[in-house]
Amino acid sequence: MNMTEKKAYTDAVLCLTKKPSKAHCTIKGAKSRYDDFQGIHSAQTDFIHWVGHFLPWHRYHLATFEKALREECEYKYGLPYWDWTIDTKSGKRMDDWPVFDAATGLGGNGPFIPLTKKENPFGLIRTGGGCVRDGPFTWPNFVLNLGPTKDTSKTNPHCLTRDFAPTLAAFNLLESVVDETMSQPDFGSFTRRVESVPSFTVPTIHGGGHFSVGGVLGSISNAYNSPADPIFWLHHANLDRIWWNWQKQMIWSRTQDISGPIVPFDYENKAAGNVTLDFKVNLGEVGAEVQLWELMHIQEGVLCYDYI
Template sequence: MRLAILSSLALLAIAPPSSVFAEADCSEPLVRKEWRTLSSEEKQSYLSAVQCLQKTPGKTSDSYPGVQSRYDDFQAEHIQMTDLVHFVGFFQPWHRMFVAQYESDLRSWCNYTGAQPYWDWSLDAVSPEAFLKAPVFDAVDGFGGNGPYVDSANDPSVVAHIPGKTGGGCITDGPFKDRKVSMGPGKSTKLNPHCLRRDIAPEFAASKLNSTMVDWVLSADNFLEFDIRVQGGISADAATYHGGGHRGVGGDLGEIADIYSSPGDPLFFMHHANMDRLWHKWQHLDWDTRQSDIGGPDTQFAYPFDFFGTNPSYANVTLNYKMTYHNLVPGPFVKVRDVMETQKHGLCYTYE
């Protein structure tokens, strides 16, 4: 099913184009680490900061009526921008800044002193059984686990049925079991409080998130091919590790599987931080060439993502392409060139 293109393209013109970053010193970059390598104290500090952001008043409720907190600002912006920033050439640059702003807010709004962690799912996707035991699902030092099983075989709201799903209900443990997600499912930003649901599909996850898949994606010779491999196709069969992370945890009914409202699950940021790590890794396999390698269409589903044969008009994304975030970040525009390096133009982090 083709995603509807947002009718609010006019929002892109609410302010004159500008670059939000100035050159800044980055002599001591934050070091993003894999979740399982953190101490229990470090994990609890991060989880507490996320909960703090979920209780801190938001800034975008005038634009998005469902926003109740600063955390909701991120979900609302993702809902609003989904049909503009997926299956386009700036998908990865846009999400790099999105996660960086989240990291910055955890630190500046909630006194978090660490970096944004990432979840290297390839370490857990060695088997379905191992995936279910991933440390990120721990009830104490993690994000909680699955919801109870809900039969969704005949649910008309399910766009893509994921084989081997095991949950679908509200999560029953962990620090977010009583949290009410403010918006979604789908692309409405109206207030719709509901529980956080997960629907883990371990066999699907193990097939899409394993090291073989990662190695294949990283073997791409140029950014356009790399990005095609990262984003995969729109069907479950055609998914690679982007869709594998969302649907491997979200199955049919989980929040993180909803292409619009997926940031409602805090695991979204762990997943996308790992994707950013892999882009960073791919760049540094040939840094001289890849530090400026970008490409792909500026229009969803245009070539090379023309899944529907509609051939929409498009322009190729360049380093000067201006990405919009509305009121989520200062600006509201960020040029692609400003996020090509993780230690320049205001970004200041690396990966361990």
């Protein structure tokens, strides 16, 4: 993106924080349109991760967010993605990655907040934890009204926090991990490799992006409220781009290939079956109910976009 496009994107995101909520009937704590998109993720988190519809649901979430940027905030460009492999290969300190530039990016880390072993049980090597100090998304210019709990009925104005964990980025956000993910022969194995297991010992491009930026105290590390951080959209757009690149390898079959459990972690189908193309997902008041077949091709069904 050039400088004009970058500024247009951050301005549009800030614009959504100034627009009144349209989903406050069900997300009662929401005050802004940005809250709506964070809130629907929070409300559905327990049902949209480690399931077969993880990638399609987030694809729909992204597309609906971009639609709001365009229609409600006069954004004229595509939703950007963050290819973190470029940054991890660059040799630069994480604080110096372009995406975190205060003037042309999304702002950087928060100040360091020490934690006890109990507060940091996995012993993550982290460098921040407090409110983001620079860039377009500092308090009070950027106000989050939901979180940190999953209760969307309460309004709780607070700042965006980041807690960079560079060693996690160096372990997870690598071209080799992407290549291994891309080598999977079917959707079931592909989506499981994207999410992997809830662990800091197995590299994963999904959790790796969240926890590299969010560490322990960062907003994006909060499973329920991770869309609070505007970099969430860039990270998930990159995951969607990787899925699309995988689909394009065998476009006719892979845009029909869906599997995975309906119930989180139910890979042996003891609680329920697998999702199918007619499985339904929704975004509550944020987006209408659709079937998965409508989300399998980014230029068909309810979608119309591409990656460059």
